[in-house]
Amino acid sequence: MAIQNTGGMQRRPTHPGEMLREDFLPDYGLTVAGLAEALGVSRQSINELLRERRAVSPEMALRLGRLFGNSPEFWLNAQRAIDLWVAAAAIKDEVERIKPLDAA
Amino acid sequence: MAIQNTGGMQRRPTHPGEMLREDFLPDYGLTVAGLAEALGVSRQSINELLRERRAVSPEMALRLGRLFGNSPEFWLNAQRAIDLWVAAAAIKDEVERIKPLDAA
DNA sequence: CCGAAAAGTAATCCGTCACGTGACACACGT
DNA sequence: ACGTGTGTCACGTGACGGATTACTTTTCGG
Helix, strand or coil: CCCCCCCCCCCCCCCHHHHHHHHHHHHHCCCHHHHHHHHCCCHHHHHHHHCCCCCCCHHHHHHHHHHHCCCHHHHHHHHHHHHHHHHHHHHHHHHHCCCCCCCC | CCCCCCCCCCCCCCCHHHHHHHHHHHHHCCCHHHHHHHHCCCHHHHHHHHCCCCCCCHHHHHHHHHHHCCCHHHHHHHHHHHHHHHHHHHHHHHHHCCCCCCCC
């Protein structure tokens, strides 16, 4: 059966920027500017990502996946968890007012 | 091991709007306006979704998942496939210019 | 038939967001 | 002291989800 998880999780999921900051940058010995150049984006893009002020876009996910040898999906999964968490918090009551069709 | 799929897929992945139009609407006997009202959004939002002119947002995914009894991830997975496909087509050469760190 | 209600769609406005550029301040090493 | 690199802010741009409004087409009851 499909797990529903209608409740959503308690705490905000880990932001990809945190993963980058805590794990990837130290592990690879990269600086912000260095990463920016390696990815072919501006320093600000990386900076805002690390500060968790910007989401990982599909384009950015492609770049990150390419550089670090993992899939774009890896980065977008983390981002999606955040997006869903934020969206759920924002329109929680709206969504709960929707009557599931199965349960008729 | 992590499968890489660096090549990307040949044809454009199925748009969530197509799934709605071809499968969900007929199966549940819903009209566009009916779906819009059931979800609590405007008719245009649904209309543009069905015509594949708009992406499934996290908010919309929450609504759809709630109404149809499946997960928001289901809808966002389909959307992400499209987003990645489009992004890859757009910045393919840019990404390929990035040197993977592992492969040194 | 015909007129009204419902459904599809186009146009417009608004808020948000990823991204680049330019500028600024603060280090730290030579 | 100077210059290089790094963190950050301010601004402009283009794209996009969404609502509202209005116009067109279809459908259906009398």
